[in-house]
Amino acid sequence: MGRGMLDVYTWEPNANSGKPLFCLTEKQVPFIHHYIDMGHYEQFSPEFLAINPDGTIPAIVHDGFVMTESTPAMEYIDDAFDGPALRPADPYRRWRMRQIMRYMDNIVAPSLAMIASNRLAAPRFVGRDPEELRRELDRIPLPERRASWEKLMFNATPPSDLEESRRRVSEAITRFDSLLSQSEWLAGDSYSLADINVFATFYGLPLSYPDEVTDAATPHLMRWLRRCHARPALQEALAMGRGFITQRAAELRRLLGVGEEMAA
């Protein structure tokens, strides 16, 4: 399929924003990167809502075809562009790859997002004018998103929800370590979309979960993280951030003893 125009709208290169970027750099597909600053609610700006009326990030536009679901877009990128295959050929292995991504998308990533946003974003709203916060809430198109932001802004996430999220993340850490004790990569012998999906959310675990993710406790997960962080394509995409992610990735490489593969 022809290259054509490829525009990618993301925030910092992690989580859902990281998924398409990591796939595109791995396949060495050129694209125009548009940085949407979620810190300034740019995802709710009229310009961005014209591209994605849901106001969610990322958005990928290929020759006028708009994609706003990150995991389906990962499959599209592997499907539509040349470069190394990021999905196993065997149908059962593919099932496994998709099952891992589903577990990540439905159970693990939302839990980590809840924990991280309560720790990092919630303090920003303390002491702010409630009327002003309400006006900001009204700009969020999707009701379920609005509900999550409301909890965050008014510090109303139930402690039991946070506790359950912590349990889910810990369980995922154990599960992935066990999976990686059986095979080199998450879906089998080759690097796949499952690795990219999990890495996009788990790349920073040795820093954020220093007691749980260590060479002693999770040797297989640590080996996998080192191999991921050493991939030039992931380093290239992690360098596309403007905020803390790029710095954090460099800090992680030092912590893990991974060399800088990139020239820059």
Next chain:
Amino acid sequence: MIAFHHSPASTHSDSARIVLAEKALDHASHEVDLASFEQHEPAFLAINPSGMVPVLEDEGHRMTEAFFIMLYLDERFPDPALGGADPRARYQVQKWGKYVETHIAPHLVIVRWAERGGPLEQDRQQGFDRLPPERRALWQQAAAGFSAEEVSASREALARAAQRLSQDLEHGPWLAGADYTLADAAVFPHVEQFPALGIELPPAVQEWRARVAARPAVRAAMDGLKLLPVMGPERGRWG
């Protein structure tokens, strides 16, 4: 030979059954009685610890999650091909497979439970302790009952999902465009329940529904509407 564990009262089962029928795949059929909570019995939990249908067994592998089973069947038995003719159609297929999980099924179960559920007898709850925590939490919530706000929010979400379907049907007779695909099979059994729950379908969706329903494989796979109150997938995506 393929073994297929399913229930006629499960919309997710129906989606996968449609694909088995479209491809005329011979298989051993194992029905699970959701009305008596057989899915929480140890015998079925040994097959799927989450206590969910459908489950597909093929070549020594055991697979769960209806949409991924459908993709597996299409990749392993490509005739007739239902995955979409080009990358754009295939993205649409993936998108609707995902939307069933995020925008449709979790809301459908809440509305259906509110209509048909009600208090759950104690003996029906015995299996909850055997479930993984995510599933147990969902069932306990259902047993306690969903609030009026939750039910009305889910009703609105389903109405919006119907609008999304209508928007995509502007581009062709099927959800992925020119050809009937897994997207149609994945969505259809769920939407089939909307009218009985009082959720209106836009004209384009009504016409699409008639097109899907007219397919011989769909007629063979769907044997009558059953609105059994059972839990679907957990709601993903936070924030």
